[in-house]
Amino acid sequence: MSMGIAIETSGLGKRYGRTWALRDCSLAIPAGHVVGLVGPNGAGKTTLLSLAVGLATPTAGEVRVLGGLPAGSPAALDGVAFMAQDAALYRNLSVADMLRVGRNLNRRWDTARAQGRLAELGIRLDKKVGALSGGQRSQVALTLALAKRPKLLILDEPLAALDPVARHDFMAALMAAVAEEDVSVVFSSHVVAELERVCDYLVVVQGGQVQVAGEVEDLTAGHHVLTGPAEQVDAIAQRFPVVRDRRASAQAHLLIRTGDLSAAPPGWQRHPVGLEELVLAYMREPSASMLPGPARARSEQVAC
Numbered sequence: 522m523s524m525g526i527a528i529e530t531s532g533l534g535k536r537y538g539r540t541w542a543l544r545d546c547s548l549a550i551p552a553g554h555v556v557g558l559v560g561p562n563g564a565g566k567t568t569l570l571s572l573a574v575g576l577a578t579p580t581a582g583e584v585r586v587l588g589g590l591p592a593g594s595p596a597a598l599d600g601v602a603f604m605a606q607d608a609a610l611y612r613n614l615s616v617a618d619m620l621r622v623g624r625n626l627n628r629r630w631d632t633a634r635a636q637g638r639l640a641e642l643g644i645r646l647d648k649k650v651g652a653l654s655g656g657q658r659s660q661v662a663l664t665l666a667l668a669k670r671p672k673l674l675i676l677d678e679p680l681a682a683l684d685p686v687a688r689h690d691f692m693a694a695l696m697a698a699v700a701e702e703d704v705s706v707v708f709s710s711h712v713v714a715e716l717e718r719v720c721d722y723l724v725v726v727q728g729g730q731v732q733v734a735g736e737v738e739d740l741t742a743g744h745h746v747l748t749g750p751a752e753q754v755d756a757i758a759q760r761f762p763v764v765r766d767r768r769a770s771a772q773a774h775l776l777i778r779t780g781d782l783s784a785a786p787p788g789w790q791r792h793p794v795g796l797e798e799l800v801l802a803y804m805r806e807p808s809a810s811m812l813p814g815p816a817r818a819r820s821e822q823v824a825c
């Protein structure tokens with residue numbers, strides 16, 4: 522495995538009782554990206570992130586981080602910072618206490634950097650964590666994660682509890698940190714509209730399996746939307762994998778997977794696809810997969 526890989530999984534699976542939360546997951550996420558991990562509730566996102574951090578152990582397969590370190594090993598723990606779904610902080614401690622806890626638990630810890638960030642954000646060190654707003658608590662959790670000076674920062678739904686302004690501020694802080702540091706970021710989110718602005722790599726999981734993985738640029742260049750006569754859909758589907766097929770009376774609106782579409786077929790209009798539309802199409806078509814190839818989508822009648 523090369524040093525350029527942030528997270529690599531091979532046949533990774535995690536079973537809770539009879540439920541496979543994650544199955545047969547083989548991924549190689551290159552370093553240096555901001556990776557969006559999306560999928561419906563219960564898809565396996567938290568499970569995948571917990572395995573990558575070493576908080577859970579695989580039932581099958583393996584997961585390595587930062588160029589080959591076993592997830593959860595001391596070397597991996599040194600280089601990986603994790604912000605859990607509920608931004609787990611001790612509410613009765615002050616912000617300064619949280620910084621002390623972080624310093625005591627981590628070999629590499631940059632107190633000055635953390636204090637500088639908090640001062641910029643106007644968050645007082647003597648405030649109890651429980652007295653902070655949700656947005657401020659998230660910023661403190663991000664500050665603690667960054668104070669480790671991680672090579673890989675993993676965040677599980679960091680935006681979930683935040684209002685739109687706090688969400689924007691949080692992502693701005695995250696992107697500023699990425700710009701300053703050599704850090705790979707993987708974060709799960711349900712806020713699909715946000716991804717286009719911040720992510721350059723995307724992973725979609727569904728039903729415990731990876732459905733889509735790749736660089737955003739390649740994904741958007743490798744898919745197109747075609748609009749044209751519904752009676753010709755079969756002919757189109759013989760030429761291109763159809764991810765999603767929507768019909769409105771005699772018109773079909775297809776999301777197809779091909780990077781090689783210089784011109785629309787006669788009678789059809791071709792449009793580029795945005796990341797949000799692409800993600801939603803895959804999420805609505807659980808049987809469609811880029812890995813190894815999308816199944817033919819069901820056609821779906823939609824009202825005009």
Ligand SMILES: Nc1ncnc2c1ncn2[C@@H]1O[C@H](COP(=O)(O)OP(=O)(O)OP(=O)(O)O)[C@@H](O)[C@H]1O
Nearest residue numbers: 537540541542560561562563564565566567568569
């Ligand atoms: N500790 C556990 N014990 C039993 N089942 C679990 C456990 N953790 C997760 N699961 C199950 O594994 C599946 C995947 O859960 P996971 O939390 O990874 O999904 P998710 O994509 O993060 O969902 P959400 O978007 O709702 O946070 C679900 O069916 C869930 O019920």
